[in-house]
Structure formats: C-alpha cells, structure tokens
Amino acid sequence: MWSVAVAAGSFRRYATYRIATVAGVFTNTVFGFIVAYTYIALWDARPHLGGYDQAQALTFVWTAQALLAASALMAGGGIDELQERIRSGDIAVDLYRPADLQLWWLAADLGRAALQLIGRGVAPMAVGALVFPLALPSDPLTWGWFLLSVTLGVVVSFALRYLVALASFWLLDGSGLALISGLACMFFSGMVLPLRVFPGDFGALAQLLPWAGILQVPADVLVGARSGATLASGLLFQAAWGVALLALGRLVQTAATRKVVVHGG
Template sequence: MWYAAVAAGSFRRYATYQIATVAGVFTNTVFGFIVASTYIALWHERPHLGGYDQAQALTFVWTAQALLATAALMGSGGLDELQERIRSGDIAVDLYRPADLQLWWLSADLGRAALQLLGRGVAPMAVGALAFPLALPGDPLTWACFLLSVLLGVLVSFALRYLVALASFWLLDGTGLSLISGLACMFFSGMLLPLRVFPGGLGEVAALLPWAAVLQTPADVLVGVLSGGALVRGLVFQAAWAVALLALGRLVQSAATRKVVVHGG
C-alpha cells in the first residue's frame, strides 16, 4: 500500500492544477485540428498511406493528442524534479527512505499518467470523434487491450525518462540530454508521423526501437491494425522493452548510488 499511496498522492497533486489541465486540453485540441487537417490533405493524395485509411489516420492523430501528456511524449513528466534533487544532493534524503527509489518514482509517474489520461486524454479524443469520422472500436475487448497497451507504453516511457534523469549523477546539468531524449521520443514514437509511413529500412528500424512502444503500438491497437496474433506480439514487444529498460534503470541506479557526490561540494 506504500506505493499505492504515492501514486494516489501524485494523482491528487496534479489534479490541483485545474487551470493547467484545461489549458492543456485546449492546446491538445487545437493541435489536433491542425494535424488532422494536414492528414486529411495527405491521405486525400495517398488514400492508403502506411496501410491506414483516412479514418484510421485521423484516429491516430487524436490518439497521439490523448497520450501526449499521459506518456510524457514532449517532456520529463515530472522527472525533472528528480534531476534537480540529484543535482542539489537532496537525493541523499530519498535514499535514506525505507522505499525503493525507482518504485517510488514509478508510482508517482503512474499517478500522474492516470490524471493526465482522464484530464487531458478523454476530452480531446471526444472532440475529435465529434468533428471527424474516426475509426474507434465498438468492441469493449479492444478498448481493454488499448488501455493495457497504454499502461505498457507509460512504463516504457517512464523507464526511458528515468534513465535520462539518472544521468544527472554524472552530468552537471541534464537539460541537454533531456532535450535530445524528448526529440527522439517525438520522432521515433510516431508523434510527428506514424512509423508505418516511414520509408524502407528507416521504418523497420524505428518500429523496433523502444519509443515505438510508447505511442505507435497503442494507436495501432485502437485503430484495429493489430489484432489476433499481431496484437499479442505488439503487447509482448511493449512488455519486453518495459522489463529490459526498467532492469537497466536498476543497474544504473545501483552504480550511481554507490557513491553520491553533491555537485559543487
């Protein structure tokens, strides 16, 4: 129950920023309309680009907007606080707590993601469904698989962001690495353009990278591209990256906390 309390506390913490949530919904919705208009023009010229029809492509757009904050596709998702605690040396206090550092921050991130999914995910998707012909599933099982895929995507996203945050143990300032990581996530997750549209070998390589598990796979589950055996393989792909990156995070954490040096003294 310790980590459940951390997750609940994180949920309540982000729920207090109601104006920021409303502003985020507005921003996601506006960008959704802009990108959707671009996709309509693009799919008008190439009706089956990437194996999607226009309705599936538009669903991809609004799924990306719904998961933008949930999976922290364009930011640290609160882990910049961990970076600052490492830089200032306050991390020493965290290490004295009777709780695992990684599980503590993972629990907090899951609470944050749950709030963002409800607060900044549902509304833009609903607006998109009202304004455009989306290919949303009518099968509750598909929705359940989509939510499971979103959870796995959040785990992968956290594992990547946690590794970036841990790099602050060796860097004086992790801002640059965070920016590089954010750009990589935007490009290789499918946020800018579905990975299925990428040409040749680039698309094949991008589909195997961990960022594909954050957005591309959940979106493909929702639009029905992944079903049956392909759906199982997609979920296993996400779970494998989540386990591998979380395990790597534990190794890096172990190496980093053997000797803690406060920057500047």
C-alpha cells in the first residue's frame, strides 16, 4: 500500500539526520533535568498537586521530553515543508500525484514521528528513569495503551498542523499563524504545566481542547492516572478530535484546491 511506503520512506529520511538526532537527545535531556528539578521544588511545596504525587509529576516531565519531537509539541514536524510548497507553488505538483494529499502527508508524519519517538524519545526517558524515581508501569499492557495513545496524539497534532499549513493557500506567509499554533500547543497540551494543575473551569476547559490529546492524555495513561473507563474515555477523546480535525482539514483542502493560486511562480 502506498501509504505504508510513504511512512517507511519518511522514517528512512529522518533517520539520515544522525547528528541532529543526537543534538536533539542532548537538548531534551538537559531541559528534562531543568524542568524536573523545578517540579521537585513545586511538588515539595504542594504535594499531590493536580492529583499527581512527585514520582508521577517527574514521569510527566520525561514523557513530555520523550514526545517533544515525535508529537511536534513545538509545531513544525515537517508540516513547515508543506507550507513552503504551497508558498512556492510546488504544491501543484503534489496535487497531480495519484494519491490523496492529506493522507500522503499524514503517512509521512507518522513515519517521522516513529523515528523521532525511537531516536529522541527513548534515550531521554531512560536517563530520567536512571536519575529520578519515576512512576513507570510494570504492566506491558499499560505500555501498549500508552503507545496507542501516543499514536492518536500524533494524529491530532498532525491534523492541527495540517490546518495551519493549509492557511498558506490564503496567506502570503503562514509563519505567524504557525508560531501562534505552536505556542497554543505548548500551553494547552500540558508541556508548560500539566493541565490537571490548572484551576477551576479554566482547567476543565483546557482538558476538553484538542491539544490535551497530544500530551496530557498519553502522559496520564503512562503514569496510571487513567485506567478502565477513564482510559477508554481518554482514547475516545483523542480519536474523536482526530476524526473531527481531519474531516475539517478535508473540507479546507477541498476549498483551497478548487482554485489554486500559486504565489511563487
């Protein structure tokens, strides 16, 4: 199937950037230590903040670092290439391919995410587990649910970034919108602080937004904050946002490609 070939090709493509991967592992690990010690001070002052104990909070830190590149928590993730192709007019070539544009880029993003999860996710998490008392599950089934949740989170992340990229059909420069989207993802995914810590109605609203499905839900699955019915509801939450955003992306794509205006040539 062509989508599998595209995903495999994307995996191999990102695997060639070995120096960038090593640099990313180093950066993620350093920031993991900085945030971890910040969380230790915070949870020493406020034990069980947001319903987490300190070990769960530290696990959240290293999960965020492990998923930073895979789930594109700071935007980018290859979709900036699509923005550039739209701006330059190369998207016209993509539209002539005998493959759906959205599914092509989704397959490529899944291949990219798989490589980043292995290349930039495992090492920081392993370092964190060696230095800090993390609340990692011993049950292989929990790890399986976590990987499924991560996959659904990547789909939600892609769907949001794809919508931002499609805005370039109408904008001469979509970098500003991409920056705003990246900041929203960092804040509302739980990258800055777990959404469970947010107070009152604001916290409840934040956990209903699609960004929560990118990091907060997978992290909750890993630390054991979701099990049974809450695990099922979390996965359904991610799947529902993924389907809804992909459908919206399909509508926007259809509107954009009815009359393609090439800005760059």
